[in-house]
Each structure stands twice: as structure tokens, then as C-alpha cells.
Amino acid sequence: MNERIDPAPATGVVPREVAQSMSGLDLLEGWLAGRFPPPPIQAVFDFRLVEAAHGRVVFSGTPDDRYFNPLGTVHGGYAATLLDSCMGCAVHSVLAPGQGYTTLEIKVNYVRAMTPQTGPVFAEGRVLHAGRQAATAEGFLRDAAGKLLAHGTTTCIVFTP
Secondary structure, eight states: OOOOOOOSOOOOOOOHHHHHTSOHHHHHHHHHHTSSOOOHHHHHHTEEEEEEETTEEEEEEOOOGGGBOTTSSBOHHHHHHHHHHHHHHHHHTTOOTTOEEEEEEEEEEEOSOOOGGGOOEEEEEEEEEEOSSEEEEEEEEEETTOOEEEEEEEEEEEEOO
């Protein structure tokens, strides 16, 4: 019997009861350790979580021509998605078991265009404030040489049981 081996990692969603039973940082560390499948959005945009700590996360990805806009550069939505992910997950990293969040608003500033020649990019998110009902974070998208490509801020609503 020939079994097909798929080289792409399987994606999935962590069951709600599992996610709510652990802190946000524990959940992120579970993704890093491979205990949970990566979320489907990571397969669509071909990026991944590479670091997680209390109040800080980093994602990496490599933009290519799949993300081109009509002008032949990488669509701003790619940068916005990476920034939304890193800033939101930075907020998630400070949440207690049972807490959740959602993005209320995001602001992105584009500094440099991305092309396939840009190579790998890194999106770092850091919490600025974590309150009972709202949290804010900042994010920076840089190329491998550290050049700033885009930066942003977010406000997230925190849900507590």
C-alpha cells in the first residue's frame, strides 16, 4: 500500500476548551514546540511563529510573487497580516487561562516596498499596555538586514470569563 506523504505541515485550530485551559504564552509555546498544528492563515501567507516570550513574539516569512499587487511589488496586505499577527499574538502572550482577545483596530505605516528580492522578513510584536479590557501593542516588520519595511500599532479587546 502506497501512502501519500504530504510535505506541507498540517494546519488546524486548537480546540477551544484546550486553548482556554492554558495561558496565552503556554499556547504559543505549544505551537513552537509542535504540540499544536499551525493555524491555517500561516499556510495561506507562508509565515510562521519563530519566537514567543511574555509580551513579545516574532513571525518570519518570505514574500514572493504570489503576493504581488498589479504594480509588481508585494501587496500591503501581506505586511498588514504579519503585523496584525505579531501584535495580536504579543497581546495573547500576556493573557491568563480562559482569557481571549480580538483586534479592535490596527494602524500600519509602510516604509519600503517588498519584492521577492527582499528575501526573508521578520515581524516583531511587543505589548505596550495590557489592561483588564483592552491591550495595545506595536509591531515592526524588517528584512534580514534589519531594514524597516513597515510598522504599526493595535488595540485589542480582552475578553475575560
